[in-house]
Amino acid sequence: MKLLTLNFLTCAIKTCKTSPSSFPLHPRDAELEILETDINLPFLKNILPRLMWDELRTITSELGLPELPPAAPTREDLVEPGAQAAEGEEVEEQPSQTAKDLHRVLLETTVKEGKLACGNCGHEYKVMEGVPNFLLPGHLV
Amino acid sequence: MSRPEDTLPPDLFYNDSESRKYTTSSRIQRIQSDMTHRALSLLDLHSPSLILDVGCGSGLSGEILSQTEDEGTPGGPHVWIGFDISSSMLGVALEKEVEGDLFLADAGQGVPFRPGTFDAAISISAIQWLCNAETSLDSPLGRLSRFFGGLYASLRRGGRAVCQFYPKNDEQKKMVSQAAIKAGFGAGLLEDDEGTKNAKTYLVLTVGGGDLDGDITGVVRGMDGVDVMARPGAAKGGKRGQEVKGSKGWILKKKEQMERKGKVVKANSKYTGRKRRVQF
Incomplete structure (x- = not known):
C-alpha cells in the first residue's frame, strides 16, 4: 500500500468517524518496499492540494524515513524552471527534484507488511502482502 | 440463469477456482473492459486522477485505468485504489501485479477514506451484491446507505461516480438509486441494450458543486444514441395528483x-x- 493511500485512510469504525485522531492511521512494525513506477507529473500536481502535509510528515517520521520539509511544496516547485516555451511552441514540463522526491515518497514507497493502528480506538488493521484488511466484525460497523 | 448473489455471499462465492475462472475467461474480460470504457466516458476525466474502484476484484478494470491516453484511457494514466471483499480475487490481482492499491474491505461497511479524497469512483458489476445481507444484524438498505454515504463523503465536490450493476428487478434498481439519492447524490440510470439479454445498467452519480450544467442529464449531453427519459412527474415537483x-x-x-x-x-x-x- 502506497504512502499516498495512507494519507487518505481513516479508521473504518463508525464511532471513530467524528474523532480527529482517527486520521492518520499509525503504521506499526511496518516493512517497507520500494516499487518503482513512472513519474506522473500531472497527477502529482492534481493531488498536491489534497495532501495533508503535516500528517504525511508524522507518518514518514514514524516510519523512520528522511524528514520532509516543514512546508508543503507548491505546484510551481514541481516543474523544472528554465526551458521557457518559445512563442507558439509547447515545451513539455520537466519534473523538478522536488517532484521526483515526492513521487518517491508517495507513489513508490509502499507498506508491505505490518499493522495500521487507529489513534482514537486503537483498532489495528493488519497489512499482508501490501493488502490491508479493513473487514470489521458486525458489532463495530 | 441463476444469480450468484442468491447462492452465496461474495467472499465465499469468489473462491480460488471461481476467481481464476472469472479472470481468465476472455468473454468476461471483454465485457468488463467494454463496461469500464463506457464508465470512463461517463466520468469524463481530462487529467490523471485518483479513482476509487469499488469491488475491484482481480483488477480487470484497474488495468484499464492505469493505461495511458494513447492506449485508450481518457486522461490516463490514473492512480487507483481498489477494494474487494473476496481475498481470492485480490490474490489473483496480486499475482498480476496491478498498479493500484488493494484493500480487503466490504463496501457495505462504508468507505474508510477522509472526505474529498477521490476525483471519481467506478464500480463494475459489484453493487448488486450489496442488496443481500448475510446476517440478521444487517439489512440491504443499511448496507446500501452506508456505502453511498461513505462514497458521497469521500468524493471531492464536483466528482462523479459510475456504478455498473446487474439489478435483479425494477424494485432493486429503484432501491439502489433511491439509496444513492438519499445519500445526497444527483443520480440517473443509463441503460444500454435495454430489454435484451445484454442489458447493462449504469448508475451515474454526481456530487454537487462541479461544472455540471443543469441536472444529471447534463452528464450525457452531447453523447450519441442516448435518449433522456425523465421520471414522470419529476419536473412538477411534489407527488402527482395529490x-x-x-x-x-x-x-x-x-x-x-x-x-x-x-x-x-x-x-x-x-x-x-x-x-x-x-x-x-
Whole structure:
C-alpha cells in the first residue's frame, strides 16, 4: 500500500468517524518496499492540494524515513524552471527534484507488511502482502 | 440463469477456482473492459486522477485505468485504489501485479477514506451484491446507505461516480438509486441494450458543486444514441395528483369519496372550502 493511500485512510469504525485522531492511521512494525513506477507529473500536481502535509510528515517520521520539509511544496516547485516555451511552441514540463522526491515518497514507497493502528480506538488493521484488511466484525460497523 | 448473489455471499462465492475462472475467461474480460470504457466516458476525466474502484476484484478494470491516453484511457494514466471483499480475487490481482492499491474491505461497511479524497469512483458489476445481507444484524438498505454515504463523503465536490450493476428487478434498481439519492447524490440510470439479454445498467452519480450544467442529464449531453427519459412527474415537483390537505380541491375530493361510500354529505355550495374572514 502506497504512502499516498495512507494519507487518505481513516479508521473504518463508525464511532471513530467524528474523532480527529482517527486520521492518520499509525503504521506499526511496518516493512517497507520500494516499487518503482513512472513519474506522473500531472497527477502529482492534481493531488498536491489534497495532501495533508503535516500528517504525511508524522507518518514518514514514524516510519523512520528522511524528514520532509516543514512546508508543503507548491505546484510551481514541481516543474523544472528554465526551458521557457518559445512563442507558439509547447515545451513539455520537466519534473523538478522536488517532484521526483515526492513521487518517491508517495507513489513508490509502499507498506508491505505490518499493522495500521487507529489513534482514537486503537483498532489495528493488519497489512499482508501490501493488502490491508479493513473487514470489521458486525458489532463495530 | 441463476444469480450468484442468491447462492452465496461474495467472499465465499469468489473462491480460488471461481476467481481464476472469472479472470481468465476472455468473454468476461471483454465485457468488463467494454463496461469500464463506457464508465470512463461517463466520468469524463481530462487529467490523471485518483479513482476509487469499488469491488475491484482481480483488477480487470484497474488495468484499464492505469493505461495511458494513447492506449485508450481518457486522461490516463490514473492512480487507483481498489477494494474487494473476496481475498481470492485480490490474490489473483496480486499475482498480476496491478498498479493500484488493494484493500480487503466490504463496501457495505462504508468507505474508510477522509472526505474529498477521490476525483471519481467506478464500480463494475459489484453493487448488486450489496442488496443481500448475510446476517440478521444487517439489512440491504443499511448496507446500501452506508456505502453511498461513505462514497458521497469521500468524493471531492464536483466528482462523479459510475456504478455498473446487474439489478435483479425494477424494485432493486429503484432501491439502489433511491439509496444513492438519499445519500445526497444527483443520480440517473443509463441503460444500454435495454430489454435484451445484454442489458447493462449504469448508475451515474454526481456530487454537487462541479461544472455540471443543469441536472444529471447534463452528464450525457452531447453523447450519441442516448435518449433522456425523465421520471414522470419529476419536473412538477411534489407527488402527482395529490392535493394539499385542507385545500378546496382536497375537501371536494374527500366529500366525493364519502358520498361514494354512501355517507350523508352536505351539498357543495359557494362556501365550500372557502377561507373564513380574519375577523371571524
